[in-house]
Amino acid sequence: MNQLIATKKRVQSIDILRGIIMIIMALDHVRDYFHSDAFQHDPLNPATTTPLLYFTRWITHFCAPTFVFLAGASAYLVGLRKTKAELSGFLIRRGIWLILIEVVVISLAWTFNPSYNSIIFQVIWAIGISMVILGLAVRLPYGVIFALGALIVLGHNLLDYPEAAHKHNVSFIWDLLHDARFDNYTFAPNHILIIAYAFVPWTGIMFMGYCAGKLFAPTVDPLKRQRSLLIIGSGLIVSFVVLRLLNGYGDPQPWAHQQNGLATFLSFMNINKYPPSLMYACITIGPSLIMLALLEHVQNRFTEFTKVFGRVPFFYYVLHLYLIHILTVIAFYISGYGSKDIVGQSPFFFRPLKFGYDLGMVYLVWVVVILLLYPLCRWYNKYKSTHTQWWLSYL
Template sequence: MDQLPAVKKRIQSIDVLRGIVMIIMALDHVRDYFHSDSFQHDPLDPATTTPFLFFTRFITHFCAPTFVFLAGTSAYLIGLKKTKAALSSFLLKRGLWLVLIEVVVISLAWTFNPLYNTIIFQVIWAIGISMVLLGLAVRLPYGVIFALGALIVLGHNLLDYPEAAHNHNVPFIWDLLHDGRFDNVTLFPQHSLVIAYAFAPWTGIMLMGYCAGKLFTPTVDTIKRQKALVGIGLGLIVLFVALRLLNGYGNPLPWTPQKTGMATFLSFMNVHKYPPSLMYMCITLGPSLLMLALLENVQNRFTDFVKVFGRVPFFYYVLHLYLIHILTVIAFYASGYGTKDIVGQSPFFFRPLTFGYSLGVVYLIWIGVVLALYPLCRWYNKYKSTHSQWWLSYL
């Protein structure tokens, strides 16, 4: 097969949006480790949360779906420089590599448990296995890939009904596929697997992101691309509002009237992430596509700053988890805890259930983490742009 025209330069809007969501993502992880209430109550429960806490958690909903979607888009753009066979091989190898990294590197970052008593399948696992499946799918016609992605995104909530009928007591494979709700599966004595991200819905998002890559080919006019992104983004938001008002299909749990109007609004906006429901996808990807259109020709100090993170997302992801957990260890001892408190009721070492600070302190730590990682990410971005070793494409 003849090789298709290569992409001449990186698309800044993709890097900027990816950088924004990577920065926001760190806020949620800092909150997990440092907020005094993070292990006590669900920040999205309208009965117990506050608007500020709800927003702090809800804004981070945009991170995973946007990143997975853009990973699919990037795969399409990489395919402009490769044959289908070469792209398939690359995605298969990189996907399996990410699954291995999730088990060996990321789980350790979360737990700081060198014995690996708990392995957590989170977003890197979901991206990895979705990339493997995309690697198999790229050999199919574009229309078939689009149909598969749309079928998964629009239809996967049909599986909610048999899962609920069985009280979510489903086989292990089903947990991995769709039902995973932080289920704890015993692998062997004193070692377990926590399934946070069931992969099927995320695979649907990646397939749709891959298909959206067609909008970013060199032959597509900028205005046409922006109009398409705005139209799709607004359509997803309208679909969210319509489905949420119907309060039926598209989210496992309905919204309910609360004691106050604000609490009712929070209930309306509280959509299901584990696994990501259709409504969750609509209200996160819709605004993200609008942002992608608006960022097309924007270039200023802010975009220059955030796109650094967007160009080295995996490098940043690994570093930020280790840095946050190291800071937790420092705060752990500074707060008067000792060796006997390292292993607690949670799988995260050095993170007692009653440990933590106010949301204001959480935001300060988050800002500090981002600023501390910026020089390293800038250095690595410069290194990647001036070197061509094969392994750089895996990091």
């Protein structure tokens, strides 16, 4: 009985960190819709960005890899109270469900196009297909899963070389697997599929998260867990610095000396997310592991606030996209645009290329979004904690 209670106890640090990254994620998506420069220039380009804009975008690099990693860790913890067969079935069903949601619900949230002329494979798709693969893999020994995850994370950048040799003119399947540079594929007249997230590198991160979940088992001493997380996290950060200084393997974007020290630093830190490179994984997962260690026993108003979002991440994710786009529609009409401007050059309705505000307004809208979502997420978290319907595990 004590073991059963222990396995059902939520791990606070995971919920807090997941809540923090969900909040930061909203900043990036608000910037996409509300910043005047979002569709004009790359915010990470040292030649055209500003330090504030750069770090507004760069800080959100932590979101996707940490979320995928924690999804893997959570899968391990779920498996503590299920048989391997039950865990496998659950992960496969949930993964297929997430892919369906990406196509039907999330793409609509991004585009507001009821005709679905643009379907976008983004992070939910990547999590879904990775979850299906993990569901198939959980029957394997733990060591094999770890080896597969490490092989993918450490070795997938070898594929950068043939991709570069072909100038990224690769097949649809290759794009799904690894390249994924927002290429468009027509699948019906006037309908395109946009591949933003190639799943293989993300599957590697989820596998590693699953293996890291072992550190959060109820039998692990908290001090040992914290020490392990600090050591592994610090090691990943050191690995990033060494690899980046070598400026060779581990990221397809080499850094270069710029006109001044700050610009050179921005170039140094500009690592590749699409797909997530080895260096990208090191510098995002490393600090996240350190955060997990430091948040183990922290309890204050901030952590209680963030835990609300961390306990209902999927509910939050769907809501925040629709809320941001609805606020964009309001701003669209306030800015003087009309019906003729709804459909523009981008796949996102109500978001013209020349539209938006400065970063101050972006941050203001971000705060408003978080404050509006908090009571809804708190209500849903309370509902989930007091109800046991089967469908709650999918939302």
